[in-house]
Each structure stands twice: as C-alpha cells, then as structure tokens.
Amino acid sequence: MVLAAGGFSSLVYGLSRLGVGSWIQPAAFIGVGVAMVVAFAVYQVVLQRTDSPLLDLRTLTHRTYALSLVLMSAGFMAFLGSMILLPLYLQTLRGLSELEAGLLVMPGGIVMGLLGPQVGKLYDRFGSRPLVIPGSIGMVVALGLLTRLALDTPFGVVLAIHMVLMICLAMVFTPVFTLGLGDLPPHLYSHGSSLLGTLQQVAGAIGTAALIVVMDNRADSLLAGGADPVDAAMGGLQWAFAGGALIAVVVVVTAVLLPSKVEAPEGVPAAH
Template identity: 35%
Template sequence: MSSLLICGFVGMFSETALNIAISNLMDVFHISAATAQWLTTGFLLTLGILMPMTGLLLQWFTTRQLFMASLASSIIGTLIAALAVNFEMLMAARVLQAIGMGLLIPLMFNTILIVYSPEKRGAAMGFVGLVIMFAPATGPTVAGLLIEYLSWHYIFWLSLPFLVIGLLVGLKYLENVTEVTKPHIDLLSIVLSTIGFGGVVFGFSKAGEGEAGWSSPIVVQSIVVGMIALVLFALRQIWMREPMMNLRVFRYPMFIVGLLMVLSCMMIILSSMIILPMYLQNGMKLSAFAAGLMLLPGSALNGILSPRMGRLFDKYGPKWLVIPGLFIVAAVLWFFSGITLASSIALIVALHIGLMVGISMVWMPAQTNGLNQLPPELYPHGTAVMNTLQQVAGAIGTAVAVSILTKGMEKYLHESTAPNAPAEMANAMTFGSQNVFFFAMIVTVIGLAVAFFIRRVVVSRTAMSAMH
C-alpha cells in the first residue's frame, strides 16, 4: 500500500501543479490559452478513455504487472516533461503521465478491497483520500514557489525521485493480490467506450474552456456522439455474457447511493476549486502563490482528516458522517455565495476549511460503503465505474462552473455604466463567482436528499469467505 500511495500522491501532485504554470508556459512556448488548455484537457481525455477499460485490465494482468506498467509510463512521462523544450514534447509527456495515473488509481482501490476486510476498509480508503485531496492541495503552492524561484521544469524534477522510490518499494514488497481470469476482450465494447467516454469528457472539457462555450459545433457534436456511443455501449454490456464493464453493479442500491455521493462531491470540489483561485487572483488581485497559500490549510486538513474519517466510518457507519458533512458543505457554500470584495482573507480561509472538512466526511465513507455492497467478483467493475464517472462528473462540473461564471460576468458588465473599469471587472468576477457557489450549493442539497437513503452495508459471510 505504501508504494501505491507514494506513487498516487506524486501523480496527483504533478497533475495539479502544472495548472498554475499554464500562463507561464503560454509565454515560454508562445502558445494561446486554448492550446495550453490541452495540457489539462489531454490529461482528462486520456483518463476518460482508459478508466472504463481498467475493470478488464485488472482481470487480465497481475497486480505487479499493472503496477510496473503504470510506473514505467509515469516515470517516462515525468522525465520527458522535465526535459521538454517545446509544447509537443510536454503534451506527449502529459499523455504518458495520464496513462500511468489511469492504471494506478483503480489498482489502488481494487487492492484495498481485496487486502482489507470490510471492518478495516474505511481507514485504508481514508489514506487514499489523503492522496487524492492533499496532493492536489500542495500542488499549486509548491508549483508557485518553484516557478517563482526556479522554473516550471522543476515541478517534474521534484516528482521524479519519489516515483523511482515508489517503484523500488513496490518491486520489493508488492504482492499479486488479484486473480487473473482473462475474460473475453470485445473490441466493439472498447471502441464504443472510447468514443462514448472520450467524446463526453472532451465535449465538456472544450465547453469549459469558455471561448465559444456550449454553442461551439465541436462541443455539441462531441457530446451528442459520445452520448449515443454510451447508450450503445451500455446495451452491449447488458447483453454480453462477459462484459467489459459489468453494469450489474447498478443492481446494488448502496453502490448507487455511494456513487451519487461521490459524483456530487466531485462536482462540488471541481466547480469550487476552479472558481475560488480565479476569484482570489482576478477579483481580489492576489498573486498565484498567495492564492495557493490561502487554499492550503483547508485542503491539507481534508487530507489529514480522511484517514480519521475512515476509522470513524469503520466504527459508526456512513450515516453519521455523510449527512452532517453535507449540511456543513451546504452551509459553507451558502456563505460563499454571499462573498464580496470586502470579505476578509480570514473568512475565505475559514470557509474553505469548512468546505474541505465537510467533503472529507462525505467522500470516502460514501465510496467505501458503496463498494462494500458489491460481491468480490464485481470489485474491478465497481472501481472502474466509479473512477470513470468521476472523470465525467469532473469535466461536467468544470464546464458548468466556467460557463456560469462567464454568463454571470457578462450579465453584470452588460448592466454596468463603466464595463471596462478595473473595479467593475472585479465586481463582475464576484457576481459570477457567487452564482457558481450557489450552483454548487444546489448540487449539495440534491446530494443531501440522496444521503438520507444511505445505510450501513453488512458484508455477508459468503462474501467474506470468497474474499479470503
């Protein structure tokens, strides 16, 4: 688990650290914002295409084989990124890094489900929460420091030794825990999945870039083609005897509840976390490094609390964490929807801490409880479904947040008497940001309504003996 967590942390760190270097890279490589955005879009797109196949890959290859393939891709990608002299080199490196992460994250979840008994699973999942939340939190802050005093290349030079250490630890200690069954590979399912998930993630990612937005023909076509391919993919999976992604996971009600909780958390986090740094930099006129520092306490606390929340879940079950957690998130977002340029930095830091504490109470307990209801043979499929739909929810959350922000700013400036004045631009950013936080609050309230149906999963003796 240590090797998986080290590599997962470094992968998530470099994924988010580069986001703060985008404007710097535009100057260095002489590229437009739309081109630079591909460093993020390409990463998400690769994950969206690869994640649905992980359920199949987990049954075709051993734990060690997948781990080594994941690390080889991550290390080569990180080395190429560190040496990159042009945009094309960096783009290729990002795709290799995404392949590494796309294999590693489902492997991490699946290993926990197999290695840990259900009563200890919450604490183990909590450590994954630490990786998933704390690494992206430290990314922008550390990247801000590296860019200010060294160069963007050092984001990758810093990551490289840790990946090598993770690989060496894994080679020595990682055991094969999965059973290789080598189910039938259906090429049509792979094609439909690639077009479906790839099209939807690409469409929403392009819409989130905020230029032509939702009216862009490429956005509309990508989403429509993606949706049609997904319907055909789902029908094919239902009819097949050995599906690539087994949709029988949706027969388990707590899996569905857990999935909906995770997807709502993903949308809340991404819509809030893309808008808040923009508001701090463009509205309150703070530097990238200062904005990163302001967001660090909340995100760090979320990472630190995740294992603790996992242990509380093991002891008390999900309901007493998930419902209060969503109440906290809803209250915080309601306060966020009223922030102004006069709001103090201390208030924003306190609200962000509240948001992150609430999310830590919801995410891992809901996810663990949902996966606990599945029989062991559906673990690879359950993790594949959850991880894939998280990517889709992330792309949708980002796109919707950016379009709400843009529309809010346009509406404010349209009614303004001095739309080009810097003060009015800052006010417009505030108005747009308030609308985004209100949207995130609505998502939270819907999640809260679903949360009342959550109940603790009791794993049967049959499932326990099957695992052992």
C-alpha cells in the same frame, strides 16, 4: 475505450462551449457525446453475456452502490467546480500570486488528508449516517457562504470557509466510498472501483465546465447591463458558487437515502 473516451470528452467539451457563440456547435458535441456514452453502455451489456465487459454495469443493480455513485458524482461536480473558482477569485480579483493562493488553500487540503483515517475509524464505530448527513449539509452551507464572497472579504474568512468545506468533504467521501464498494460481491469489486473512479473524474470535469459557463454568462450579462468589469466578474463567481451549492443539495438528498452500513457477503469480511 474509444466509445467511452470519445463520448465523455465530447460531452464535456460541448458543455464548456455553452453560451459561447452559436448554440449549434455545443449542442452537436453534447449530442455526439451522449450517443457514444449510450453506445458504450449498450456494448457493455452485450459483453456481459460472455463475462468480458470493460466495465460490468451489473454493479448498478446494487442499490447502495448506485446511490453512492450518484452521491460521489454530485459531490465531485460541486467540489471540483468550486475549487476551480476559488483560485480565480483569489488571483484575478484579490491580486494574490499563484503561490499565495496555493498557501491559502493548502491548510484545507492538509486537514482533509489527515482526517481520512480518523473518519474511517468513526465509520467503523458509528456507521455512515452520523458522518455523511451532517457532512453533506455542511458542504451545502460552506458553498453557500462562498456565494457571499466580496472584494473586501478578509482572507481569514476565506480560509475558514475552505477548511470547513474540506472537513465536510472528508466526512462524506470516505464513508460513502467504503459503503458503496461494501455493497458489491467480490467478483464486482474491481468493476465497481473503476466505475466509481471514472465517474468521479468525469463528474468533476462536467461540474467545472458547467460552473464556468454559469460564471461567464452571468458576468457577460452584468457587463451588458453597464456594470463595472470587476463587479461583473464578482457577480459571475457568486452565481457559479451558488450553482455548486445547488448541486450539493443532491448530495444531501442522496445521503438521507443511504443505509448506515451494509452487510458483507457471506464469508467475506466487512469493508473498512
């Protein structure tokens, strides 16, 4: 636990400091973080010999689960990173209050929550590919549209883009979570669920740190070139959304590699 917590927190902090002053400090934190995470992984492999690991990394030997892990991690990097940027745009550049910004993005969250059970039913009937592939492509398109936000973009357009993004995320995350865990034998379910949940949060933190760094560096570059502070901030946000869209391309590529469904182990009912 010490290795995992220390490694991931050091890694995320180092990433968040990139572009701020000297590169030595962030490089040191990133190096320490990577070393501790590698040590954690090695220690888990050692503990697997006595069947007592904190996280059993044998889950990664199952191809569909490993692909699901990559897709969910990339998806959360793009999703959570971009969702930090949208309130910054609405409050800092468009002058909305915290309540107004929250009300603007609330419909998208509600739609995503309501779609979860329906997407599950569609997965049971048609499999993952008719949902995940279009959903991942829509995710890239929605994030790409966010790069076109301007100081005079109608709030209705922002609301529509956000809702499309939430719908696409529901089409991706629900089937992939089911598909990934369904690929594991029963004795690895708890480890697979824990690893998936952990990496989702870590990926979200890394994505947030990375996109904020992109935004700040681009804004600073524009300011140094004589741009107006507001225009510089807008330019930084656009580049950060573009970074989120590029990360989401990984989701599309991984979605294509996933099977439509997985066969449950013998004697175990199929996952729903």
